[in-house]
Amino acid sequence: MIPSDHFVRMYNELFKMLEEKGHEHLQRYWMRISELQETILGPYIDRDGLKGMYDYWEHIRIEENCDADLKVNEEYFEFRMNKCPSLSKVLDNDAGAFELYCDHCAGWVIPVMERHGYYYAGDIISRTKPECLLRVYKDKQKAEEFLKSAKLPAKPYG
Amino acid sequence: MRYVDTGEVHKDFHLATNETIDFVLSEYGEDFLYELFRRTAQEVYRDIYKNLKAGNFKPLLEHWEYYYSRENGKYEITEDDEKVCFYVTDCPAVRHLKEKNIPVKKSFYLQMIMLNKAWSEGTPFLIDTKIISEGEYRMTLRRRI
Numbered sequence: 001m002i003p004s005d006h007f008v009r010m011y012n013e014l015f016k017m018l019e020e021k022g023h024e025h026l027q028r029y030w031m032r033i034s035e036l037q038e039t040i041l042g043p044y045i046d047r048d049g050l051k052g053m054y055d056y057w058e059h060i061r062i063e064e065n066c067d068a069d070l071k072v073n074e075e076y077f078e079f080r081m082n083k084c085p086s087l088s089k090v091l092d093n094d095a096g097a098f099e100l101y102c103d104h105c106a107g108w109v110i111p112v113m114e115r116h117g118y119y120y121a122g123d124i125i126s127r128t129k130p131e132c133l134l135r136v137y138k139d140k141q142k143a144e145e146f147l148k149s150a151k152l153p154a155k156p157y158g
Numbered sequence: 159m160r161y162v163d164t165g166e167v168h169k170d171f172h173l174a175t176n177e178t179i180d181f182v183l184s185e186y187g188e189d190f191l192y193e194l195f196r197r198t199a200q201e202v203y204r205d206i207y208k209n210l211k212a213g214n215f216k217p218l219l220e221h222w223e224y225y226y227s228r229e230n231g232k233y234e235i236t237e238d239d240e241k242v243c244f245y246v247t248d249c250p251a252v253r254h255l256k257e258k259n260i261p262v263k264k265s266f267y268l269q270m271i272m273l274n275k276a277w278s279e280g281t282p283f284l285i286d287t288k289i290i291s292e293g294e295y296r297m298t299l300r301r302r303i
Contacts, residue, residue, distance in 0.1 A: 001225070001226070001231075001246075001249060001250070001251045001269060001270060002171075002175050002198070002251075002269050002273070003163075003225035003228070003229065004167050004168055004169050004170075004171040004172060004229060004251075005161075005163035005167065005171075005225070005228070006161065006163075006202070006225075007171035007172075007174055007175055008171075009161075009198070009202045010175070010178075010194065010195075010198045010202065011174070011178070013194060013197045013198055013201070013202065014178065014182070014194055017190070017193065017194060017197075028185075029178075029181060032177065032181045033174065033177065033178075036173060036174065036177045040170065040173075060168070062166055063166045063167070063168040063169075063170075064166070064168045065165040065166055089161075092161075093202060094160065094201060094202060094203075094204035094205065095197065095198075095201035095202045095204070
């Protein structure tokens with residue numbers, strides 16, 4: 001059994017293998033994971049919009065042992081990761097980290113948000129330090145405005 | 159152990175493993191899936207594999223005990239001069255899928271079968287994985303003759 005705690009290290013290996021075949025293979029996999037995540041996160045958004053996202057990621061913060069701060073207001077939902085357990089595990093890994101590991105997060109979140117009429121804006125900040133910032137806006141222009149100030153905007157689909 | 163996790167457990171990762179096996183098998187086939195588990199067994203779990211190659215199966219047994227316990231799985235371990243048997247009577251990954259009303263396909267068990275095959279490769283051990291019923295399987299480790 002791949003323990004729940006170790007899934008991300010296997011995930012990281014798959015990313016490397018798919019990237020070797022071509023970046024579009026990796027993007028197709030993110031889309032597939034996004035379809036799975038739609039069945040989990042989607043009902044929270046349908047029920048409560050931005051507040052539903054807060055509820056979903058609050059549950060993730062606890063279950064995945066994240067050091068993170070969450071915020072929700074009329075304009076956006078924010079998830080500020082102070083120490084990402086996922087990237088931390090991948091960096092603490094005898095097989096080594098995949099260079100674009102962080103992109104998987106936006107890779108599955110963006111299609112879910114688009115399906116629900118929201119706009120994703122993510123700042124990876126660094127690919128080697130486990131901290132990042134995710135925001136989801138109601139308004140497209142505000143999301144684009146936020147991305148202008150991002151250190152490393154998450155754009156997994158180019 | 160090289161990797162030790164504490165705190166909460168996000169068991170929905172088993173749903174992602176299920177989806178991943180399905181995706182890889184249908185898009186790329188069994189060899190590609192085996193390569194994924196081979197890299198995981200031999201490169202991610204390098205310490206376990208290195209010990210197996212040196213004739214020491216204890217780190218693998220410790221890994222199984224720790225993570226099946228951490229996810230509240232049920233298992234029995236029997237050991238004699240010829241073999242060590244890790245008999246899982248309630249697999250936590252299978253249980254989680256069932257709790258989420260996700261059908262457990264036969265291919266879900268490939269994670270156990272392929273990891274064990276990859277851990278056996280080039281080592282003095284053979285690890286046989288026998289699926290008995292849903293969530294029940296036996297992993298038997300023997301020295302090669």
